[in-house]
Amino acid sequence: MKTPLLLDGVEVSNRIKADLAKRVTALNEKGITPSLATILVGEDPSSATYVRMKGNACHKLGMESKKIEMPTETTTEELLATIQQLNEDHTVHGILLQHPVPEQIDERAAFDAIAIEKDVDGVTTLGFAQNAFNFAQYPSCTPAAIMAILDHYDLPIEGKHAVVVGRSPILGKPVSMMLLNRNATVTICHSRTSELEAHVKQADIVVAAVGRPEFIKGEWIKPGAVVLDAGYNKGNVGDCDYDGCAANASAITPVPGGVGPVTISMLLKHTVDAAERLNP
Amino acid sequence: MKTPLLLDGVEVSNRIKADLAKRVTALNEKGITPSLATILVGEDPSSATYVRMKGNACHKLGMESKKIEMPTETTTEELLATIQQLNEDHTVHGILLQHPVPEQIDERAAFDAIAIEKDVDGVTTLGFAQNAFNFAQYPSCTPAAIMAILDHYDLPIEGKHAVVVGRSPILGKPVSMMLLNRNATVTICHSRTSELEAHVKQADIVVAAVGRPEFIKGEWIKPGAVVLDAGYNKGNVGDCDYDGCAANASAITPVPGGVGPVTISMLLKHTVDAAERLNP
Incomplete structure (x- = not known):
């Protein structure tokens, strides 16, 4: 059993914030x-x-x-x-x-x-569609964080089969559209999905966005899959059974310290983007 | 080999137009x-x-x-x-x-x-998102036609696995969201999908929205699947190899006479809806 690559949200977040710090300083010098x-x-x-x-x-x-x-x-x-x-x-x-x-x-x-x-949090109806059509300035922060983690670790998306479990307007739906726009084949599952396990088992990339603690089981994960856990439930646990999933995954986000910190950094980034755009 | 149910777009369209005719008369009586x-x-x-x-x-x-x-x-x-x-x-x-x-x-x-x-044709960015969030007044017409055909023939959607081949802003993406909102599990495939055939083979509902003549082959269709062909290519052929797909499908739209006529009826319906809403 190989140890999977730990997708360290704190590291990704620190990288983003280091860049933002410079941009904030530049704005401060302009009095903003x-x-x-x-x-x-x-x-x-x-x-x-x-x-x-x-x-x-x-x-x-x-x-x-x-x-x-x-x-x-x-x-x-x-x-x-x-x-x-x-x-x-x-x-x-x-x-x-x-x-x-x-x-x-x-x-x-x-x-x-x-x-x-x-709309730096990416919650408006119009913002969702701009994101789905690949021209949003501010995609929803958690989906943006998931994409940032995949990119930070150079994990391939194009041609991969991504299975998203969850279909909320600020998580499941937008992350599905973002993965699709990066040329993944995307399956969207939810509470009414029959044979959820069979769907997840086919995924190269699993995005857990259910909001139920340890809902995604280790044996559902195809060996070598990448697991992104956007859940954060009571008791500091995610939507995935971490130990079980880590046993099969090639790469996995921990909870806490995975998607969460990057989500906050995306919010900061969008706010800095907005400050720059609103004060060109 | 059983003959599949023919999903007759002309019949669906005539049903919609019969209802519209009454509504147009009522509007005419109000001088509209x-x-x-x-x-x-x-x-x-x-x-x-x-x-x-x-x-x-x-x-x-x-x-x-x-x-x-x-x-x-x-x-x-x-x-x-x-x-x-x-x-x-x-x-x-x-x-x-x-x-x-x-x-x-x-x-x-x-x-x-x-x-x-x-926006009776459902082409605006905002309209797409309203549709994705399930509160659009005017969904894109071809996706709306596909849903109308499924409903006319009482074909179940909830819990089914729908595979949509195509991801355009007015067809693949919105029909995926509409099927998802009706509780299908939805896989969105496209030109960069690896193993397209393997994905289509799992579908209970296949939506072909590729724009390539006879691209979807009969042997890709799971026995008993429902096939909706939104393609319309030169030579009056759809995106599916009709004879091949009909041999496996439980229900199928012909081309021409399938999705096309219903699409036009949805456009008329939306226009009548708009006339009523704009003249309450």
């Missing part, structure tokens, strides 16, 4: 501080943690993070008004609305209220 | 004639034929077709200006830009200039 506005609605503790992590990551790079916290009982209209203000605020370059929002809010309407040029 | 503007740029004879067919189909239903013909040397700016006029013209309910346009034109920009509420 790249600024990410984060909107947290309600009191979900995990969401609060995520938002704090993103804010801290901004500060470490010399970027600004503008934290907006709104009460649980916020209405869609109130949230849309806040987003509209941020769209018009020239000191804000990127807007992140932390998912999920309380259930009385029309989340899709809120996402789609974000101006496309500030 | 559903109107489709068609834009043909250049002198491609097949494109001219398609536009004429669409216009005739409108007239037969008591709808209006407004034909705009522009010279081969039209610039992107000129085309965008024409589209903008049609967007603002309250007597026009739907706009169709015949594909392909001459190569000096930015086709994507032209498609995306069409107002989303008049």
Whole structure:
């Protein structure tokens, strides 16, 4: 049993941030501080943690993070008004609305209220399609992170069979389109898939995006496959049974320390991109 | 060898048009004639034929077709200006830009200039994403036709493995998303797919959207599979070797008389939908 290549998200993330640090310095010299506005609605503790992590990551790079916290009982209209203000605020370059929002809010309407040029998290409907058609400025961050990891480790995509387990608007669907645009053959599986195991067993590249702890079993992995685990569940475990999958994979992302850190770096990168584009 | 069920596009189309005829009459009684503007740029004879067919189909239903013909040397700016006029013209309910346009034109920009509420052909970037997220008013017409045929013949989609061969923005990609949204497991293949035959052989539902005559061979079809041929090539042949595929399929669309007529009916349906929505 060979040890698989560890796809080290912290290393990929550090590489991205080293490049960003230079670009932030150059912007600072022009009097510009790249600024990410984060909107947290309600009191979900995990969401609060995520938002704090993103804010801290901004500060470490010399970027600004503008934290907006709104009460649980916020209405869609109130949230849309806040987003509209941020769209018009020239000191804000990127807007992140932390998912999920309380259930009385029309989340899709809120996402789609974000101006496309500030949609650094890649959550708008239009942004999804631009990504699917291969001309998005800001693809969704987790899919972008997965592609960045594959590229950092020079893992081939063209002609490979990628099996994506999950079909959400910000993960399963966009990563499928990105892999397809890089000439992979892509199979999209989900909760209603019959014979999931048989599909995963054929994959050269497995993307786990289910949101269920250790759902993908080691014996489902074809020997030599590349496994990217975008899950992050309670108890610090991913969507894959790590030890089991690692026994068959040629390369695998750990959880934590895999896709997660790169996702945050992609958010920072998009915000710096936006600051540069909005201040040419 | 059993004879497969013939998925008769003319029958499906006639059913749709019978319903539309009533709706057109109701609109006429309110003084409204559903109107489709068609834009043909250049002198491609097949494109001219398609536009004429669409216009005739409108007239037969008591709808209006407004034909705009522009010279081969039209610039992107000129085309965008024409589209903008049609967007603002309250007597026009739907706009169709015949594909392909001459190569000096930015086709994507032209498609995306069409107002989303008049994008009855389902060609805008935003419309694609709304369809992928399952809330489009006007999905692309050929994918919509494929779904209408499956539904007309009550062919199950949920849990089935659909293999789509082709990944274009108005056919392969949107039909993949529509099948996925109906709970099929979807594999998207294309010109760079390795082992195409092995993928197609696993399909419960095959969608051929390649644009190459008789490219899909009979022996690639799993016995009992449903075959939908969206191809239409010179010599009146589809993307599938019809006789070969029919020998294995449980159901199959002919070419001509399969997906094609339903595609035109979907365009008419969307135009009537738009006329109703724009005149509530």
